[in-house]
Amino acid sequence: MVSRKKSFQTLRGMKDILAKDWLYYDWILSNAKKIFEHYGFQRIETPILEKAELFTKGIGKNTDIANKEMYVLKTKENKELLALRPEGTASVVRAYIERGMSNLPQPVKLYHFGPFFRHERPQAGRYRQFYQLGVEMIGDESYAADAEIIVASRLFLENLGFKKKDICLLLNSIGCSECRPTYIKELKKYYRKYNKQICADCRRRIKENPLRVLDCKSEKCSSIKKGAPTALDYLCSECRNHFKSLLELLDYLNIPYILDKTLVRGLDYYTRTVFEFSLGDGTNKIALAGGGRYDKLVEILGGTHKPAAGVAFGIERLIKELVGKGKNFIVPKPNVYLVQIGDLARRQSFKLLEQFRKENIFLGESLGKESLKAQLSTADRLGVNYVLILGQQEVLDGMIILKDMSSGIQELIPLEKIIGEVKKRLKKQKK
Numbered sequence: 001m002v003s004r005k006k007s008f009q010t011l012r013g014m015k016d017i018l019a020k021d022w023l024y025y026d027w028i029l030s031n032a033k034k035i036f037e038h039y040g041f042q043r044i045e046t047p048i049l050e051k052a053e054l055f056t057k058g059i060g061k062n063t064d065i066a067n068k069e070m071y072v073l074k075t076k077e078n079k080e081l082l083a084l085r086p087e088g089t090a091s092v093v094r095a096y097i098e099r100g101m102s103n104l105p106q107p108v109k110l111y112h113f114g115p116f117f118r119h120e121r122p123q124a125g126r127y128r129q130f131y132q133l134g135v136e137m138i139g140d141e142s143y144a145a146d147a148e149i150i151v152a153s154r155l156f157l158e159n160l161g162f163k164k165k166d167i168c169l170l171l172n173s174i175g176c177s178e179c180r181p182t183y184i185k186e187l188k189k190y191y192r193k194y195n196k197q198i199c200a201d202c203r204r205r206i207k208e209n210p211l212r213v214l215d216c217k218s219e220k221c222s223s224i225k226k227g228a229p230t231a232l233d234y235l236c237s238e239c240r241n242h243f244k245s246l247l248e249l250l251d252y253l254n255i256p257y258i259l260d261k262t263l264v265r266g267l268d269y270y271t272r273t274v275f276e277f278s279l280g281d282g283t284n285k286i287a288l289a290g291g292g293r294y295d296k297l298v299e300i301l302g303g304t305h306k307p308a309a310g311v312a313f314g315i316e317r318l319i320k321e322l323v324g325k326g327k328n329f330i331v332p333k334p335n336v337y338l339v340q341i342g343d344l345a346r347r348q349s350f351k352l353l354e355q356f357r358k359e360n361i362f363l364g365e366s367l368g369k370e371s372l373k374a375q376l377s378t379a380d381r382l383g384v385n386y387v388l389i390l391g392q393q394e395v396l397d398g399m400i401i402l403k404d405m406s407s408g409i410q411e412l413i414p415l416e417k418i419i420g421e422v423k424k425r426l427k428k429q430k431k
């Protein structure tokens with residue numbers, strides 16, 4: 001009996017990143033380097049696998065991310081729970097503490113770029129494996145740090161090609177551990193009156209993570225949400241001054257923003273300023289980036305008091321918008337193809353290809369193929385303009401055939417002159 005072959009597919013919400021996709025990721029990273037290094041941020045990459053507790057403690061165990069969406073695993077020999085990182089800030093803070101970065105001149109400014117994992121319901125712009133560019137400034141409590149991150153983020157988006165007028169910044173302040181409890185009490189009191197009308201999710205949120213009711217997208221809750229008390233009205237004087245100074249600085253710098261009193265974030269570590277970047281007027285709520293202050297996170301994770309702020313950009317969402325704007329990259333392909341026939345020519349081809357590579361000329365080849373027909377057919381499929389043909393006789397004579405694919409004309413060229421000849425033709429073609 002013939003056994004049926006099993007074929008495998010990527011998991012739901014995950015995808016392969018092919019050469020044509022990498023061009024976008026690479027380009028975004030190179031732009032990020034240019035902008036954020038200019039602003040004094042240095043690159044850090046933390047492991048993909050960390051102790052699960054780092055995130056339950058850092059993000060908050062009652063958040064959707066830590067509670068429902070984390071990929072948690074156990075190794076065979078180790079009973080410890082590990083997690084595929086669902087976000088980057090907690091890991092960077094872990095590294096900041098573990099590597100003694102609090103002894104460095106403060107603030108410590110870091111950026112990171114890599115894959116993150118959340119077991120969310122896959123939908124447009126929401127994956128289970130996605131890339132983020134994270135930017136963190138640790139050890140600075142001033143509103144100026146929030147402003148610097150916002151200014152650099154805007155510049156980064158502009159550099160990617162988004163128009164100034166299309167970049168929308170939503171801003172809010174959710175207070176600190178001093179003033180937030182009073183606000184939460186009021187919020188709970190308000191929602192208690194509507195306990196029967198609100199959706200089941202909000203009934204759960206108001207118990208476990210009350211701020212998140214402000215994030216509810218359900219029709220049912222929208223009018224109730226409109227009348228809810230807002231954190232801005234309950235800020236203590238320090239939080240109010242911090243936010244006021246930030247807004248004044250942004251006004252002075254001509255950075256437009258929309259005050260969104262219902263803006264909250266999905267991670268518990270945020271304090272004071274929270275913000276999101278999107279395109280348009282901010283109503284579509286497809287956030288390209290989210291960020292804010294996390295003044296207590298270093299302490300929560302075992303360090304000393306080091307206030308901090310950061311932002312994370314969703315790379316797939318940036319790519320989707322860039323593609324929508326017509327940003328196009330072409331996977332580089334060869335313009336010249338080397339055909340070799342016979343053992344002697346194959347051996348010589350290795351040397352010749354190396355010489356071309358040294359000159360930065362990318363030649364197509366299939367050294368594993370033997371037949372002339374098969375190699376010419378590959379050259380044809382690649383759509384190259386020139387084919388070089390090296391056979392036994394050519395090697396013995398120190399010559400090589402250069403075929404112009406558009407005219408069909410073939411010329412015999414001395415081997416030592418072929419690189420110069422190809423360079424000349426490629427240059428002519430560019431003009």
Ligand code: AMP
Nearest residue numbers: 125126127130287288289290312313314
């Ligand atoms: P967060 O870490 O939740 O603050 O998200 C920061 C940014 O990452 C968001 O604004 C999105 O652009 C992006 N992002 C978050 N979750 C996902 C996901 N599941 N798939 C794709 N992008 C995401």
